[in-house]
Amino acid sequence: MHAIIAKASKFCTKLEYELFRPVFKPVFASSKCCISSEQLPVRARERQIHLPEQIRPSHNEPSRHDLNDVGLFYTIPPEDFSRLCPNPGVGNGFSVRYLEDMKAFNECAVMIRRPALEVINYLKHSDFSRPVQRYLLYGDSGTGKSMTLQHITHYCMKEGWLILPTMYAWAWNMYRSRFRLTQRDEVLESQWKSERYDQPLMATQWLGMFRELNSQLLKNITTTKEYTWTKREKTEPGKALENLVDLGISRPRIATDVIGSIMREIRCIPAENRPRTLVTIDCFEALFSETWLKKKVGSSERLQPNELAFFYNLKKLISNTWTNGAVVVASSGKFTTEKEKSSAMLEGHLIYDIIGSEGFDVLDPHVPVEVPNYTHDEVLAQIAYYKDRKWVLDTALTNEGKQEIVYMACNNPLNLELVCGGFV
Template sequence: MFLRRSGSLSLVLRPTTFAISPFSTATAASETTHKGREEFRTGESDPANHDQSHLARFYTVPADVQKQIYLHGGYPKTFERQIKTFTESCLMVRQPAVEIIDYLRRTDFQRPANRFVLYGKDGTGKSLVLAHLLHYGFKQEFVLVHVPWVPNWMKRPKETANSSSHEGQLDLPLDGAAWLSHFKHQNAKLLTKLDLKVSREYVWSKRETTPAGASLLELVEHGINRVKFSCNAIAALLGELRQQSTEGKLKTMVVIDGFNAFFHPHTRILAENKVRVTPDKLTLTKPFLDITAPSWSNGVCILAVDRMALTEDRMESELPMYLLRREGFEHLDPFVPVRVDNYSEEEFHSCVQYYLNRKWVQITKPGFDKELEFLSGRNPFKLMQLCASL
């Protein structure tokens, strides 16, 4: 047991156990087991049914869904640790997610793909809103094209290699193969059900080809098994998805976090002459820019821009115009900006009640929630940090 004190704030925090502390009061226990549970939870676990009546409440992501769509990314690392501790995956239903879900219900998918851009200050929960929308896309049988965090490719690639098909560009073969594994894990069941075929022959080398009419999953597996060709396989896959979505064979949802990293002036990757490589010199960049362009239909793009996605010093503003720069802004224009703010008073109350319910926070004095509110400014990430284990 650890005791954390901040000013007059006194909280008992437990990193791995939920046993009731002698410091907890009978009043708090009654609140969390009866009234609190009704206030902060909703029994509606299907995001397609979430609306204004579910705002500021937590819903439980089923364990099988969590393993299928978030196993290789989608949750921030700090949130993943919290899930392991709480032994359940719960997401709060927030206004930005409900707003976009409502837009999607009324979308005419025969028109060019709409682009939504989430933005907001650091730590407001943009990644978790994306996770909520990813679950929505999964339940609505969209093929998911999900990049959990673009800066991982720009800042810390696993390996780089000169591209054999694009002179002067670099492949990220291991990162490409890892992304294809992520794509397959999320979509294998749906792709098998849809029985999609590649529209043309793809030649990888003198001895290796993927013939026209082969399963789309064969294309994916080739990129996984032959890491050398993983980036080319991604380009072929995303091209097929754009074409076949437009033909009405499937629906595609593109979800990318840290999208503005594609438009930063430099990466942290050094070329042979020790000069920093620009994002456009990576073969992974163009396929994801193509699929976020309005040149195809029967799909949607939901993107998040973030100051932490930049490879250099963070910019002062969190607005899309600044983070995307002129090139990125013009690439997405027109798009629908959706702001993600700090918790509202109701959301903050629900989050504190959830922590109390999981015995993660145990009160020692009245008014502790007001002090938490003051210290965190209702910022979701700061609140999580204040309530984290020592």
């Protein structure tokens, strides 16, 4: 029994989820739990745990959620989800783990939590004539920072904001392919600035997500200057941003430069000539951490974050030199550092250790918003949701079984998912 507990703890902390979980197997028997009821304290064994009967709010509009809805699950409609996640995979705001659960549950449900309501309340009452306010979501690994960011993004999308998303920024400083032959096409020297490097594949994917999120807005926003791409191609002033995006998608070689032009236009277009704008970045510390990319495939010289053209332009965008918008970033609790010419993923608990002094300088001033572990009521609401979706069977939901689930999860959302979905 103790060996099973140690194994479970190891997988929970290192987040080695895919290696341990049998996908889509909604079975959880309390008799096979990692601890027995006799190992619980006497008071815990005697306490009766009752799951909430109501797990859904009366409405699914994020703008109408309030503190009375905390712990309830609202559903993102399929048409909204297709805009938030047009091409499921690397670089999207929803993890592969969540997408698998969503397919099994046949819906995209998000728990309403206080950190998301706090930021949404700030956005509702901000003075957008002043420089953009920046918000930093931080917390331990697995507490739900990415889902909180998606809740905020969904709210702004429904309110008609222009959204510039960077979901899973770590995808920008590592190779997508394992083979050197294809890695050569992933990082190319910039045609605009020789000291910076473009990422055509990632840039076209970002442009596709940007177009899907803002399809109804791009045709009404026009450029303010002329952009020359080649000797024969250029974009005249007054052209719709929609044309600029389509050009970048059809011409991957200049896609990164097109993104830089879009970000420049957001900063330079007068506030009255464009809609309110939201900039989101998940895994914010990736902008300041060591990369796995190399200047030349096969060499040992790694690229620095400031040498990536996308990161360079993104750092300029999150500065507070423009108005009529907001910036919301989230940390992943991980960072890399150069050690013997290799990058190793490390975990941090203090936000200064994660984003470093450069990250604080770029984001200063900002409003920090902690995303903590679940409260006891939120843990019970999550178990009730799993029961509603038939992910946890009734045979496991005896009073002792619920105690064991709560005990193993330690109030951490990711651990709770691991316990209910993987240890059978």
